[in-house]
Amino acid sequence: MAGLSVVETEQTAGSAGAGLRVENVTHVFETGAESLMALKGVSLDVEAETFYGIVGPSGCGKSSLLLMMAGLLLPSEGRIAVGDKTVSKPLPEEIGVVFQESSLLPWKTARENVEFPLYLRGIDRRVRERAALEMLELVGLGEFANHRPHELSGGMKQRVAIARGFCQDPDILLMDEPFAALDEQTRMTLGDELLHLWDRNKKTVVFVTHSLTEAVYLCDKVAVMSARPGEILEIVDIDLPRPRTYDMMATEKFGRLRARIWELIRRTQQR
């Protein structure tokens, strides 16, 4: 991609192909006199360029963990690191975030939203415009580059947010239920588009979802968390070949992997 490669050249001096390590992280929220332990002793080794899923019951601390990975919340104990660097504040060149609600700037067009992280980095206007347009083409929104968010459907807005995440071009992209507000058909399509983008611009992706099918379909590994306080119950290896195809969902292996994750979640919900 001509436009992006200019941006990439500037970035390759950084921690290219970085992974992320979560080391024995505990988080306690202090609210007035009360304290609530959200996470307990969580350790994960997210290797560079893997597609890493996190699943677990509602309230088990997945979003809190992602906020800590993004440097937006500090662990009470333990450490999160990218390479040798401890994550203690947002690191926009290394770590990008895509949330469930797309959080686009409503007064900016789709293209302006996508190029915004490059604007913040002081990238030349023509370079960032070209990069944003190419990214929008890749997610099928080339014709909507000049539309504002209120003129787009929910699925289109999430596509813009994903395009923005990739355009920012961090080594690590954290995604907190990016498809949760979408219907099943749109989320299946977007899942495939995301895999396609990931295949072309290899990144380390950490992907939180409630959909076990989505987790198995997209990920290389899935960390299954217990009910609050969230602990890691098991890291399930998704040893399905790539590229992933829809017919894999009907295979016995896919069913077995999904059933294993469901069994762990069902048991922790009952405890």
Ligand SMILES: Nc1ncnc2c1ncn2[C@@H]1O[C@H](COP(=O)(O)OP(=O)(O)OP(=O)(O)O)[C@@H](O)[C@H]1O
């Ligand atoms: N800012 C906060 N202050 C106090 N408590 C919080 C805060 N954020 C989250 N919590 C609590 O921490 C626990 C974990 O919340 P979190 O949002 O991380 O869960 P989650 O796994 O993302 O849930 P869901 O699947 O529903 O999105 C919950 O009990 C929640 O009430």
Ligand SMILES: [Mg+2]
């Ligand atoms: Mg959450």
